[in-house]
Amino acid sequence: MAWQRKILRVDLTAGICTAEPLNMEWAAQYLGQRGLASKYLAEEMDPKADALSPENRLIFATGPLTGTAAPTGGRYSVITKGALTGAIACSNSGGYFGAELKLAGWDMIIFKGKAPKPVYLWIADDRAELRDAEGFIWGKSVWEAEALIKARHQDPQIKIASIGRAGENLVRYACVMNDLDRAAGRSGVGTVMGSKNLKAIAVRGTKGVAVEDPKAFLAAVTRARELLGASEVRDDLAKNGTQSMMDVTQAFGSLPTRNNRDVQFEGVEKLNAAAMATRRRTDGRANLITNKACFACTIGCGRVVRMDPTHFAAAGKDRYLTASGGLEYESGYALGPMVGVDDIDAATYANFVCNEQGMDPISFGSTVAAAMELYETGAITDAETGGIPYVFGSAEALVNAADLTGSGEGFGKDLGLGSKRLCEKYGHPEFAMVVKGQEFPGYDGRAMQGMALAYATSNRGACHLRADPYEDDFSGGKLEGKAKIVKTTEDQNTVVDATGLCAFTMMIWSLEEVASQLDAACEGDWTVERLRDTGERIWNLERRFNLAAGFTAADDTLPKRILKEAANSGSGKGKVAELSKMLPDYYEQRGWDPDGVPTTQTLQRLGIG
Amino acid sequence: MKVKVEFIAIERPKSGSADNGETIEVANGAAVSEALLSLNLGRTTSFLTLVNGDPVPPEERANTRLKEGDTLCLFRPLKGG
Structure with missing residues (x-):
């Protein structure tokens, strides 16, 4: 048990949804989520196929502990051939969508083909069907689409994973977003979803997840939860989020700054965890409102923040003045030091837009940093940027980039290529801070050799999550x-x-x-x-x-x-x-x-x- | 001699230790491990240490001597997010 032993296959080309037993022999070898879905992917598609072709598979996979009482047991992953990299991609997300999918009775969903017209998948426990998205949610942001789906189905408890305009416009680092601000963020998994004309998955699950030995499970969960509860690291994550890391990498000299030209940033104290908690002069409020947790999580590292209402980026845009998901270390690094910007509200705005449009803030910020280096060397000029000086430290350029990229307008079309393709286009591939085409997270490998x-x-x-060399480094x-x-x-x-x-x-x-x-x-x-x-x-x-x-x-x-x-x-x-x-x-x-x-x-x- | 102590991204860790940014007095030529003892952190292994920005591995704390005006940083082994 713990697996639901059932997967959903969706042939988007034919418009057909079918249930199939989970391959338990593979589950015994590859467990679930990242492992089991990678096995299905490797067995079913030609690795040489173009990531944006109908032949690519797009798999939403839960793990055996997803949807159980295990602390943090709400994760799911999106597995596919990445649009950004051309390599196998697995992007992991929290929130509540993964648990809801499992509670509806499914271990995973495997999409193949391409829908002739934009669609979304509606799942209510065992029932699964494709619905028309054109004229409804296609063309809408992640935030708009979530509200519209919940209103149409008359159920605020529905959990939704969707792409924003970035995914529709095939921005190479588009995310799959769920629960408004949680993201399967990396490698362009949202781009693959967009290429398949699949806008969203909306799911309502009312079943449980059975476990093999309930008494032993309760004891193990209790012990695990007690360890989290007694930990000062947990306390710090709840209080400061992952943003605590910014002070560490700054002190250590491994904080990528200005496209990795520097490794320490003079503006850290305007962006770090302490800055997020400091009250502003303008309205007497702090950027940080509170923390929040994902399904079954007893850590609660998520940030809920609000912008300075007087900041230029939000002028006339009330939707950015409500509480929403805030900067974490990786987004904070990429929208701050990496672009040389020390304006916490500009970074928060760019992060909101990344959530709203479904873009990976790491790749987005790093691509803007590459564009700034290209601009400063003259490879890109005002002709490309529409007269906006893309110089390191410019909050205006960061905000402009955020406004244009998801919608693919103007210079945003270039920025949507990602660092590697952008820098190749403008003759300086060496400015792309990437491995296999994917932009660096917030650690410089010269101070951190591991x-x-x-x-x-x-x-x-x-990737900063594939290995754990932190303590040794x-x-x-x-x-x-x-x-x-x-x-x-x-x-x-x-x-x-x-x-x-x-x-x-x-x-x-x-x-x-x-x-x-x-x-x-x-x-x-x-x-x-x-x-x-x-x-x-x-x-x-x-x-x-x-x-x-x-x-x-x-x-x-x-x-x-x-x-x-x-x-x-x-x-x-x-x-x-x-x-x-x-x-x-x-x-x-x-x-x-x-x-x-x-x-x-x-x-x-x-x-x- | 005087040594500045910084707790990076952590609260004042234990009673008896210094406040963040405080300058403390240690014996001339004191080792990092001795400074940690004076901060009531001698048995603590859950912190990593930097001296003037350079890492000092736990096994080298006893052999790493501090100098007047050094900055001793302590931080938790956080992992990425």
């Missing part, structure tokens, strides 16, 4: 140990992404807590060792997909800036990322050959056919 390796080897392109751990740490934590993070739990629990739990809850909830014996093996199996499956798609070891690399130009301050001053010293060890740790290809023995050991 993170440099994690970025380079991430199967979905640069921040402790000044030696280069020789990095490959093992990255490999081990990649496997661990991967399997957590297959459970339905939030990665943030692992700041406090070990895999013991994950195993004890999973073992009680699910059939079969789920030990820590089995979880590690499962994570490694999933990682290698993803790698094989990418190799079949055409990626090679040459793609396990970093931009020249990080490899050749030394950091100019902080703990990494005078250093570059020593990737060439870590990568061979990493391949060896993984059981891959020197070309980064899993050996036959490794695949056999993991049971990958």
Whole structure:
């Protein structure tokens, strides 16, 4: 149990929805969510197919613990071939949509084909049908679409995952948004959804999720919840959100600033957690109103904020003056230091627009930063930007970019390409701070060598959540140990992404807590060792997909800036990322050959056919 | 000698320790581990340490000597979000 043992197949071309039993043999090997959906993806599509072609699959997958009482057990992932990267993509989101889908009786939804006209999928427990979106929600923002769907179906409890105008306009880093401000954000999974003429999934679930051993499950959940409750890290996440990290990376010198030209930002104190909690002079209120939590979460790191009503960005736009999802570390870094902007309200506005239009703020901010460097070098001029000076530090440019990109107007069409395509178009590919086409999160790999390796080897392109080298990097751990740490934590993070739990629990739990809850909830014996093996199996499956798609070891690399130009301050001053010293060890740790290809023995050991 | 103490992104961690940004007095040539003891944090392993922005691994705290005017930063091992 814990799985619903049922998946929904949606053929968008034919307009047909069918139920099918979950492949439990695969579930025993790949668990759920990121793992199991990657298995279905790899089995069903040609990895060489264009990400925006009807042949690509789009999978919404829950984990076995999604929808249960396990703390943070509300996660789902969107798995597809990424529109931004061309690599396997798995974007994970919280909120309430994933749990609702599970409570409706489904483990996952697999979309194929392309709808002849815009549609949305309506699910009410066992019933699933495609409905016309044209003239209803197509062309609307995420916020508008959610309100319209709830009004049409006369049920405020409906949970919705949708794309905004960015997804419709095929902005390469479009998200799938749910619950207004939660996002399956990375790699352009929303772009794939847009390419399929699929606007939204609206779901109402009234069933439960049965667990194998309720008494043992309750005991495991209680223990896990107590650990979270006793943790000072949890207290900090609830109070400050992930924005606490900005002070850490600033002190350490790993805060990407002005397109990674710098690694520390002089304006941090205007953007950090303390700044979010400080009352403004204009209206006496702070940016931060309160925190909020996702389904079954006892951490509550989410930010609810409001803008300064006198700020120029919101003038005449009342919809931005209500409480909504606020800056977290990654959005805060990308819409602040990365573009050199220290205006918290401009960053908050850009973040609101990213939520409203369904854009990944990391990739968006990083692309704007690349555009600013192109502008400052003269490769882009006022002719392209419509007369707006795209200079580092310009809040006006950031706001302008946010206004134009989702709707694909003017220079926004270029910005919607993402950093890699934008910089190639204007003759400076070296300005793109990307791995496999995906923009950097908020860590510079010169001070954080483990993170440099994690970025380079991430199967979905640069990512801060694929491995956990944080503590070792921040402790000044030696280069020789990095490959093992990255490999081990990649496997661990991967399997957590297959459970339905939030990665943030692992700041406090070990895999013991994950195993004890999973073992009680699910059939079969789920030990820590089995979880590690499962994570490694999933990682290698993803790698094989990418190799079949055409990626090679040459793609396990970093931009020249990080490899050749030394950091100019902080703990990494005078250093570059020593990737060439870590990568061979990493391949060896993984059981891959020197070309980064899993050996036959490794695949056999993991049971990958 | 005087050493400045910064708690990055954390509350004053324990009674008896310094406030954020406070300058404390330690013995000349004191090691990082000795400074942590004087802050009532000697047995705490849940913090990471920087001296003037450079990381000091836990196993090197006993051998890393502080100098007059150094800044000792303590922070939690947060992970990305």
